[in-house]
Amino acid sequence: MSVKQALLALLEQEPMYGYQLRAEFEQRTGATWPLNVGQVYTTLTRLERDGLVAGAGSDDEGHVVYRITDTGRAEVATWFTTPVNRTQPPRDELAIKLALAVTVPGVDVGTVIQQQRSATMAALQDYTRLKRSGRAPASSDGADLAWTLVLDSLVFAAEAEIRWLDHCEARVRRAAVERAAQQRPGTPSEGAAAPRPSGATS
Amino acid sequence: MTRSTDVLQLTGVTRVHGEGATAVRALHSVSFIASAGELVAVMGPSGSGKSTLLTLAGGLDTPTEGTVAVEGRDLGSLRQAELARMRRTSIGYVFQDFNLIPALTAAENVAMPLELDGARTRKARDAARTALEEVGIGDLADRFPDQMSGGQQQRVAIARAVVGERRLILADEPTGALDTETGEEILRLLRARCDAGAAGVLVTHEARHAAWADRVVFLRDGVVVDETGSSPVDALLEPGLTR
Numbered sequence: 209m210s211v212k213q214a215l216l217a218l219l220e221q222e223p224m225y226g227y228q229l230r231a232e233f234e235q236r237t238g239a240t241w242p243l244n245v246g247q248v249y250t251t252l253t254r255l256e257r258d259g260l261v262a263g264a265g266s267d268d269e270g271h272v273v274y275r276i277t278d279t280g281r282a283e284v285a286t287w288f289t290t291p292v293n294r295t296q297p298p299r300d301e302l303a304i305k306l307a308l309a310v311t312v313p314g315v316d317v318g319t320v321i322q323q324q325r326s327a328t329m330a331a332l333q334d335y336t337r338l339k340r341s342g343r344a345p346a347s348s349d350g351a352d353l354a355w356t357l358v359l360d361s362l363v364f365a366a367e368a369e370i371r372w373l374d375h376c377e378a379r380v381r382r383a384a385v386e387r388a389a390q391q392r393p394g395t396p397s398e399g400a401a402a403p404r405p406s407g408a409t410s
Numbered sequence: 411m412t413r414s415t416d417v418l419q420l421t422g423v424t425r426v427h428g429e430g431a432t433a434v435r436a437l438h439s440v441s442f443i444a445s446a447g448e449l450v451a452v453m454g455p456s457g458s459g460k461s462t463l464l465t466l467a468g469g470l471d472t473p474t475e476g477t478v479a480v481e482g483r484d485l486g487s488l489r490q491a492e493l494a495r496m497r498r499t500s501i502g503y504v505f506q507d508f509n510l511i512p513a514l515t516a517a518e519n520v521a522m523p524l525e526l527d528g529a530r531t532r533k534a535r536d537a538a539r540t541a542l543e544e545v546g547i548g549d550l551a552d553r554f555p556d557q558m559s560g561g562q563q564q565r566v567a568i569a570r571a572v573v574g575e576r577r578l579i580l581a582d583e584p585t586g587a588l589d590t591e592t593g594e595e596i597l598r599l600l601r602a603r604c605d606a607g608a609a610g611v612l613v614t615h616e617a618r619h620a621a622w623a624d625r626v627v628f629l630r631d632g633v634v635v636d637e638t639g640s641s642p643v644d645a646l647l648e649p650g651l652t653r
């Protein structure tokens with residue numbers, strides 16, 4: 209996650225100190241990607257070193273306030289106008305797990321799939337509850353809109369994962385039926401009996 | 411054991427269609443409960459027995475083995491007339507293709523189960539209008555189905571399913587023919603009815619719709635293979651708990 213660019217983008221609004229930045233970030237994203245304040249200050253130190261922000265003195269309570277520099281502004285502009293890199297897909301533990309589950313002997317793929325589906329479904333139920341009970345959807349408040357969109361992103365991702373799991377299960381079942389048909393030559397491979405449960409049962 | 415809050419209870423239900431070599435076991439030894447105030451989603455691939463489960467729950471079909479009880483009454487023990495009455499007064503059914511009567515207005519469609527049950531026309535129409543208002547289309551009461559959008563027709567179907575304080579609402583892919591946005595509104599309505607005390611069973615293959623439920627039951631080849639429980643609302647707010 210680009211903490212660096214996110215903090216810079218927030219500083220474009222107005223100069224802020226560390227705690228303020230963290231609060232502004234979490235208002236927009238919920239507690240989806242919690243930031244600790246140490247991380248915020250470390251990032252600010254690096255941004256200052258690279259000339260993207262500069263100290264702007266202290267406020268009445270002694271908080272060190274940072275403001276964005278022109279170089280920093282240019283960096284934010286570049287960030288917003290450049291697509292997030294997709295050429296190197298992020299490492300996906302679930303995809304790797306299933307790729308191994310279907311090849312390593314003795315793994316009950318059906319159970320692996322179903323356990324994941326239940327877990328992801330439970331997460332999706334949580335997101336949906338938050339959507340229902342949360343702040344008013346897409347109200348005029350920008351931070352609320354931002355948080356709603358982040359929540360929607362989680363919903364879409366969970367939904368896509370469940371659909372992919374359904375797809376995996378269907379493929380694994382079909383492969384099992386085809387293997388069984390090959391072992392018993394002369395048996396029709398399609399249209400006959402429904403495939404057996406792939407192990408998710410009992 | 412039946413608790414008073416268990417509006418729907420299936421116990422050891424098996425349903426076999428046909429006989430001999432061509433027999434299809436659509437459900438096998440399924441036990442299932444939906445309580446007052448609860449929305450339960452049933453998910454599973456096509457052919458897994460979802461509609462079979464729902465038609466049994468609604469008394470539209472009878473199990474080969476096991477019992478189906480609605481509000482504590484075993485549907486198998488009821489006489490035909492009693493069962494029919496139960497279907498009109500306790501159980502509301504929502505279908506994917508709305509199933510409205512084209513020659514009747516929205517209000518007449520909704521009033522019909524009440525009128526069949528012997529309510530006075532005037533009283534039934536008033537109740538129908540109230541139900542239509544509750545689903546947000548009070549102003550369309552006098553329209554015919556072909557003068558309404560799919561989403562509006564499905565709202566009428568929901569009004570018909572809940573009119574007269576029915577305690578069990580069964581919905582078979584109610585969002586299937588609707589776009590995502592409209593589908594979500596339908597879910598919101600079902601959810602609201604359950605929050606108001608009805609028991610709901612929602613059959614869907616869409617995860618995002620099933621996520622509105624308190625529990626999600628997974629069917630495979632006529633067998634319940636898994637179930638998600640309800641977890642606290644703020645689970646997401648605790649970093650690292652959900653992933």
Ligand SMILES: Nc1ncnc2c1ncn2[C@@H]1O[C@H](COP(=O)(O)OP(=O)(O)O)[C@@H](O)[C@H]1O
Binds near residue numbers: 436
């Ligand atoms: N009236 C019927 N006669 C014979 N087989 C049926 C009948 N109704 C359903 N089935 C079979 O029972 C199984 C479950 O069907 P259904 O409950 O409609 O599944 P779903 O709604 O999950 O798609 C399927 O194999 C289906 O072909």
Ligand SMILES: [Mg+2]
Binds near residue numbers: 460461462
């Ligand atoms: Mg069906």
